[in-house]
Amino acid sequence: MPQRRRPLFGYDPELARPQGAAGPLTISELNRLVRGRLESDFPRVEVRGEISNFSAAASGHLYFSLKDAEAQLDAVVWRGSAARLDFRPEDGLEVVARGRLSLFEPRGRFQMIVEAMRLEGRGGLEARFLALKAHYQALGWFAAELKKPLPFLPAVIGLVTSATGAAVHDVLRSIYDRFPRAHVRLVPVRVQGRGAAEEIAAAIDRLDRLGLCEVMIVGRGGGSLEDLWAFNEAPVVEAIHRARTPIVSAVGHEVDVSLADLVADFRALTPTAAGEAVVPCLLDLEDQLARERRKLGRTMGDRLRRLRLELDSLGRSWALREPLNLLHRTDQRLDDLRRRLAEGLRGRLRLVQRRLDALAAAPALRDPRHRLERERARLDGLRLRLEGRLRSGLDRAAATLERQERLLEGLSPLRVLERGYSITRRADGGLIRSTTEVAPGDRVSTRLADGEFESRVEA
Amino acid sequence: MAKKAGFEDRLAELEQIVASLEDGELSLEQAVEHYQKGIKLHRELRGHLERMEKRIEQLTADDRLVDLDDGDPATEDED
Numbered sequence: 001m002p003q004r005r006r007p008l009f010g011y012d013p014e015l016a017r018p019q020g021a022a023g024p025l026t027i028s029e030l031n032r033l034v035r036g037r038l039e040s041d042f043p044r045v046e047v048r049g050e051i052s053n054f055s056a057a058a059s060g061h062l063y064f065s066l067k068d069a070e071a072q073l074d075a076v077v078w079r080g081s082a083a084r085l086d087f088r089p090e091d092g093l094e095v096v097a098r099g100r101l102s103l104f105e106p107r108g109r110f111q112m113i114v115e116a117m118r119l120e121g122r123g124g125l126e127a128r129f130l131a132l133k134a135h136y137q138a139l140g141w142f143a144a145e146l147k148k149p150l151p152f153l154p155a156v157i158g159l160v161t162s163a164t165g166a167a168v169h170d171v172l173r174s175i176y177d178r179f180p181r182a183h184v185r186l187v188p189v190r191v192q193g194r195g196a197a198e199e200i201a202a203a204i205d206r207l208d209r210l211g212l213c214e215v216m217i218v219g220r221g222g223g224s225l226e227d228l229w230a231f232n233e234a235p236v237v238e239a240i241h242r243a244r245t246p247i248v249s250a251v252g253h254e255v256d257v258s259l260a261d262l263v264a265d266f267r268a269l270t271p272t273a274a275g276e277a278v279v280p281c282l283l284d285l286e287d288q289l290a291r292e293r294r295k296l297g298r299t300m301g302d303r304l305r306r307l308r309l310e311l312d313s314l315g316r317s318w319a320l321r322e323p324l325n326l327l328h329r330t331d332q333r334l335d336d337l338r339r340r341l342a343e344g345l346r347g348r349l350r351l352v353q354r355r356l357d358a359l360a361a362a363p364a365l366r367d368p369r370h371r372l373e374r375e376r377a378r379l380d381g382l383r384l385r386l387e388g389r390l391r392s393g394l395d396r397a398a399a400t401l402e403r404q405e406r407l408l409e410g411l412s413p414l415r416v417l418e419r420g421y422s423i424t425r426r427a428d429g430g431l432i433r434s435t436t437e438v439a440p441g442d443r444v445s446t447r448l449a450d451g452e453f454e455s456r457v458e459a
Numbered sequence: 460m461a462k463k464a465g466f467e468d469r470l471a472e473l474e475q476i477v478a479s480l481e482d483g484e485l486s487l488e489q490a491v492e493h494y495q496k497g498i499k500l501h502r503e504l505r506g507h508l509e510r511m512e513k514r515i516e517q518l519t520a521d522d523r524l525v526d527l528d529d530g531d532p533a534t535e536d537e538d
Contacts, residue, residue, distance in 0.1 A: 152466055152467030152470075153465070155511070163517075172515070180513055181511040181512050182513060183512070183516075184514070184516070185516045185524065186518070186527065210522065212518065212524075289504055292474060292477050292497075296473075296494060296497045296501065299477065299480040299481050299494075303490055
């Protein structure tokens with residue numbers, strides 16, 4: 001525009017003084033003057049620099065400095081512009097900021113009002129990436145021991161990605177190609193731009209906290225380092241690190257390594273690979289099951305067939321056949337005997353029987369009984385001898401007694417009577433020894449050797 | 460969502476049972492026992508596969524699960 005260039009701080013009383021004013025300016029007047037000049041002279045500038053002293057105020061405005069090796073510039077992003085940023089500004093990021101210059105009058109500090117800002121070049125981001133990677137590496141967050149195993153056949157698969165990108169289709173297609181009965185729970189998120197990292201982190205946290213899946217895929221399709229940047233940011237890295245659910249990352253293509261990939265339990269090189277990582281192939285699985293089933297039946301069948309064969313061969317073996325033979329032979333013998341009986345050979349049988357009886361009677365066959373018998377006989381003998389001795393003693397005593405008896409008998413009155421004497425007693429039993437002891441008319445009783453008689457005294 | 464033993468563990472158990480049967484080292488009683496267990500495991504695993512069904516849900520901002528059509532889970536254009 002054809003504007004007259006004027007030296008900014010050169011002395012030019014005509015323009016540096018408000019209309020009609022005289023004398024020195026107030027600070028406010030000067031600052032307002034400078035601000036007007038700055039805004040009209042630098043309505044649109046673009047600068048490159050590194051963000052430092054970044055702070056996001058509660059109001060939503062962002063304050064920071066832009067600097068290079070020698071100089072720095074205060075900068076502010078008003079809330080409305082901040083919402084449109086497609087990355088999270090933070091210290092150390094190399095950016096290109098576009099906006100206008102102005103002056104913060106109360107402090108007299110000039111600043112850049114940034115209206116748009118983009119991350120500058122790979123150099124800055126890569127340096128940032130390396131710094132963050134070193135940071136989490138030092139914390140041990142990429143350690144192999146932290147990697148949780150993926151479930152073999154998850155009942156539910158969580159999917160955190162953009163609902164509209166190619167990635168979601170690739171993941172779903174590869175899941176359903178392999179396992180047509182999978183159950184997927186999608187949490188749609190923005191995967192780039194400001195706030196994307198927080199959204200992704202919140203989705204991971206929700207799925208994990210609510211236990212809504214057994215494995216989770218977090219990712220997006222390919223893009224520039226800037227596009228993928230959300231997956232390098234602290235909220236995402238930390239959410240993946242703290243989740244108890246195993247997480248498969250699938251960020252960009254094989255060449256793109258994000259911090260999400262490094263901290264995840266499994267890194268899928270592509271969204272398709274992520275699908276393959278979380279489900280087995282259903283057909284393979286069914287084949288395997290059918291194979292195991294067949295083997296199960298076959299081995300058991302084999303085993304039973306073998307057993308049956310063994311049984312059969314045992315049945316034919318000598319050990320089992322011999323008792324049968326014995327039986328048969330016995331039958332035959334019985335038949336034979338019956339036949340011989342029928343032929344009248346009973347006598348011969350009796351002979352055999354007698355011989356058997358004789359044998360049975362042999363002392364050798366009845367030995368225990370025989371010996372008992374012998375012992376009993378000995379005892380009997382002893383007893384007899386004992387009794388004999390006793391009896392002879394008794395007999396002697398009896399003979400002596402008999403002799404004494406006979407002697408005594410000789411002295412008995414009965415013996416005298418036997419010789420013809422008699423004894424006569426009165427009725428009262430008194431012995432009559434003299435005729436004076438009786439009177440005529442008395443009844444007396446006379447005892448003879450063989451009896452008694454009674455008589456009356458006459459005289 | 461915790462299961463008694465995972466599908467993979469049970470599948471491995473089935474394979475082990477088959478292998479031990481094939482070994483022929485087991486007594487007949489053990490073999491029959493293994494066989495029955497194997498058949499049971501096989502039935503469970505098949506049942507597990509058959510019970511699963513295709514389902515795509517979306518977790519909404521207020522923690523509700525909404526079934527999505529098999530087609531495009533499209534909401535807004537992002538990347």
